Amino acid sequence: MHSFPLSPSQIPGALTGIKVLDLTSYIAGPYGCTLLADLGADVIKIEPPGGDTLRQYPSTLPQESRAFLGTNRSKLGVVLDLKQPEGLAVLLRLAESADVLVHNFRPSVPKRLGIDYERLKAINPRIVYCALTGYGESGPLKDKAGYDQVLQSMTGICTFQGEGRGEPEIVYGSVVDYYAASLLAFGVSAALYRRERSGEGQFLSVSLLQSALAMQSGRFIWADGESRNVRRDMRSGGVTGIHPTGEGNLYLSANTPHFWKALCELTGLAHLAFDPEFDTVKKRAANADRIVPLLRAALLQRSAIEWEELFGERVPCCDVRAIEDMFDHPQVVAEDLVARFEHPGVGGYRGLTRSLKFSATPGPAPFAAPELGQHTARVLASHGYSPDEIRHLRNLGVIPAQVEEPAGIRE
Numbered sequence: 001m002h003s004f005p006l007s008p009s010q011i012p013g014a015l016t017g018i019k020v021l022d023l024t025s026y027i028a029g030p031y032g033c034t035l036l037a038d039l040g041a042d043v044i045k046i047e048p049p050g051g052d053t054l055r056q057y058p059s060t061l062p063q064e065s066r067a068f069l070g071t072n073r074s075k076l077g078v079v080l081d082l083k084q085p086e087g088l089a090v091l092l093r094l095a096e097s098a099d100v101l102v103h104n105f106r107p108s109v110p111k112r113l114g115i116d117y118e119r120l121k122a123i124n125p126r127i128v129y130c131a132l133t134g135y136g137e138s139g140p141l142k143d144k145a146g147y148d149q150v151l152q153s154m155t156g157i158c159t160f161q162g163e164g165r166g167e168p169e170i171v172y173g174s175v176v177d178y179y180a181a182s183l184l185a186f187g188v189s190a191a192l193y194r195r196e197r198s199g200e201g202q203f204l205s206v207s208l209l210q211s212a213l214a215m216q217s218g219r220f221i222w223a224d225g226e227s228r229n230v231r232r233d234m235r236s237g238g239v240t241g242i243h244p245t246g247e248g249n250l251y252l253s254a255n256t257p258h259f260w261k262a263l264c265e266l267t268g269l270a271h272l273a274f275d276p277e278f279d280t281v282k283k284r285a286a287n288a289d290r291i292v293p294l295l296r297a298a299l300l301q302r303s304a305i306e307w308e309e310l311f312g313e314r315v316p317c318c319d320v321r322a323i324e325d326m327f328d329h330p331q332v333v334a335e336d337l338v339a340r341f342e343h344p345g346v347g348g349y350r351g352l353t354r355s356l357k358f359s360a361t362p363g364p365a366p367f368a369a370p371e372l373g374q375h376t377a378r379v380l381a382s383h384g385y386s387p388d389e390i391r392h393l394r395n396l397g398v399i400p401a402q403v404e405e406p407a408g409i410r411e
Helices: 028-038 066-071 085-096 109-113 117-123 148-154 157-161 175-198 208-214 257-266 281-286 288-299 304-311 330-334 376-382 387-396
Strands: 019-022 042-047 075-079 100-103 128-133 202-207 241-244 249-252 317-319 338-343 347-352
Touching: 019 028, 019 085, 028 042, 028 066, 028 075, 028 100, 028 128, 028 175, 042 085, 066 347, 075 376, 085 117, 085 387, 100 175, 117 128, 128 175, 148 157, 148 175, 148 208, 175 202, 175 208, 202 208, 241 288, 249 304, 257 304, 281 288, 304 317, 376 387
Parallel strands: 019 042, 019 100, 042 075, 100 128, 128 202
Antiparallel strands: 241 249, 249 317, 338 347
16 A cells, blocks of 8 residues: 655654545544544545635634644645546545545535545455545435534533523534544544554444434433433532632632542531531532531632642632633643644744653654645655646646645654
């Protein structure tokens, strides 16, 4: 199998030598493929002439969407017009030597484009073909567009989030998308492992519906005889949560007996620690209207940072920070979670480095998300296309005119 050549100096990752064709857009599919790139896979992001829609999302960065940069690191950027026969032919040629192909088209689209699993399997029986959809491959909603917040609303996440305030609320941060991305990377890796034993690829289905329900496995239980209105939320309530302090806000959790005892002692409420009315999580939740005012009055005596330092390891807690504070947080720095990137349009920026750590196969250093079509000519040349053939595809509009590529994409 052909694999896009890496520099000989690169440190191998767990998936070094695996080539992934990423036809996805938005967040779930692209980030799932980024996780594979974190493991050392060569990920070729194939976009239509207009680019991934996420590139157009609002951003305070003038040259590129912040969300696009964050979800597409360590990929080679290619533009192909798959609606032209010549563009489809290029993709099929790339697929002949690919290990994985990932798309997030609705189930009816791949066959119409000529890139359905049966066709690709016929030219490459070893390919792992991953289809990410909103609702799965069957059922009445299979061809409906699925998005993170649509699935949140459908599956009860918004109802649980708004509990206690009377109105459903969105959980921001694309949590369903990012969990689906993790399922995608997990599924593809498992399929590749199975292929190494059997020699055969397979079709893999991942959906946002699966993701949204899997995230709620602790809630998604309905015992025989239970009513519809049984409480399913896992929040312990009462003491656990965000509280105002003398300066800033503090999240704390004190569900176990020793954490509860330490919280009471350190806040000057030692008399509550052994009160039989408050000696279990359930009792403290039931008596929150009595405990919380006393706790909050005590917390007003110090700032959130001071309480965080005072509680230390004795009470799980954290000053409620902005994400900007995390770039230089000592724990983040110690874990080496931030990398510096150079992007042709944006310039220098900092972002997340690999999300996993391996002792034997740490993988190559991450690099910036690609500009639209940045590596098209380079990728095609690596798959046997001559300069004249590449020029012909440009003239047809199948691939875009290319800017000069910087040397060394994995420096």
